[in-house]
Amino acid sequence: MDSGPDAGFERHEYDVVVIGAGGAGLRAAIAAHDAGARVAIVCKSLLGKAHTVMAEGGIAASMGNVYPDDNWKVHFRDTMRGGKMLNNWRMAQLHAQEAPERVLELEEWGALFDRTPEGLISQRDFGGHRYARLAHVGDRTGLEMIRTLQQRAVALGIDVFMEFTVTEILKDSAGPGGRVSGAFGYWRETGRFVVFDAPSVVLATGGIGKSYQVTSNSWEYTGDGHALAMKAGASLINMEFVQFHPTGMVWPPSVKGILVTESVRGDGGVLKNSEGERFMFDYIPEFFKAETADTIEEAEGWYADKKNNRRPPELLPRDEVARAINSEIKAGRGSPHGGVFLDIASRRDAEFIRRRLPSMYHQFKELADVDITAEPMEVGPTCHYVMGGVEVDPDTEESILTGLYAAGEVAGGMHGSNRLGGNSLSDLLVFGRRAGHNAAYAAHRLRDARPQVSADDVRAAAAAALAPFEIEHGGENPYTIQKDLQDVMQRLVGIIRKADELRESLEEIGKLKERAKRLSVEGHRQYNPGWHLAIDLTNMLVVSECIAKAALEREESRGGHTRDDFPGPDDAWGRVNLVLTLAGGDFASPVHLEHQPLPVMPDQLRELFDA
CATH class of the missing domain: 1.20.58.100 (Fumarate reductase/succinate dehydrogenase flavoprotein-like, C-terminal domain)
Known part of the structure; x- marks a missing residue:
């Protein structure tokens, strides 16, 4: 067995190494390549199999194709309110401002979106969003996004290392705190070790869901990027905030936790308990009362004429809906298999459901023998997303460790204490691009003085x-x-x-x-x-x-x-972030926690909430 630490290593030299090949990783790699860098993408699974493909509902962007009144300021306000004002305001601002351009860029590269009758990119309603603003491809938007970005990356000739695990971020210890010098890992098929010499590393590794029993996340989501960053000396922020998506499958046991897209509710589906009641009317928080229907008549009016009526409570932010479902189950009003009922069959015709929700139709038919055009689904909360992640600069996406960048779910700050549906895909695009550009620029500045990988560290x-x-x-x-x-x-x-x-x-x-x-x-x-x-x-x-x-x-x-x-x-807690580091720089060290004041929002943005 070739297992000694002195066994020969495969070695590669790049300007930027991107760890992860989901939406953030692919977009970062494309941006770094466009900025003139030599780029490698490293992914744990096969190219095109990233968890981003499971994102179904759409990409949130205030394009105004369905509601001309929509704009980045409204999207920014919705995002901050959804995150209970704990978001990094600058990240939320950049995200809202740049998301429309990133969607149009995808279309330019070949993405095929659903269209409005006027031929514009169609946009659907989603929880927490004031207007319909999710650009979508049925309920397979993430798949189309990955297909488009993957095709672009391959056409550009970017090197890809598939079925590869990174175990260490390497550092050059020269100077205070050191800086990134590369990465170390192994081919999952052969176990052979590889060293990457690179002055810039972008983490785009996704989330942490496989630490929970019931999760919508795929097998790759084991917190790799979070842990790699901590061990290298970077900090994490907001890790207490874990989103339990309100609607995951609850039956049969073999598929428990698989996501049931929010698009079902965005397209008219309603939540009912075992007594047939639309219970969400009992759980509307004060924060959202002005915009949310508090009677069935108002909610039905919203579906009939969305411009003049308040939204149904099924489209409250995910944290509110998940807590409401949890309360109904605990009160003994749950479905036979420990969830609640999500009903779209009684509200939309079969052709509409099969056209707008093709993946959901096939998912329930094949996995649970349920025809969602004729009967309700059983759903319940499932661990879905972590709002916390690597603490990064909002403009450059660089961590406190020089040369280490993060984008997507592995980065913290953008979503505050709760993410709105659809903001994840636009987050990947906006900050993946920013991370890739800045990683490339930083590497270019070091072209004559690249940091060195230590043989002892390897x-x-x-x-x-x-x-x-x-x-x-x-x-x-x-x-x-x-x-x-x-x-x-x-x-x-x-x-x-x-x-x-x-x-x-x-x-x-x-x-x-x-x-x-x-x-x-x-x-x-x-x-x-x-x-x-x-x-x-x-x-x-x-x-x-x-x-x-x-x-x-x-x-x-x-x-x-x-x-x-x-x-x-x-x-008082609404003005505080919790920052976590590894005191000794290795996994045996205790986790150190400290309080950090929330960045202060400028007056011109705060006025949006006063208005």
């Missing part, structure tokens, strides 16, 4: 990756630890949280971290999924610790963070 990274092979007897099974971690996070750090349960979760995670020091895998490096999970597991443990620690610290309920013992928001 050997240490190889030894760390191979550590699970060193324990031959009495070691811990990575699958067992992952199962135990998922149980802890689902039970104790889920949709509703309490101080005693969060303290218990931190104790349990600490025990799991100790057990993980004795992770053991059998066999060779080739085709070894147990080894892959052992490496992913260290990432999942440190990220889960960050979530639990921040959730215990924040003594209020806001957005995706709900404390049963502190049920309301607190103005």
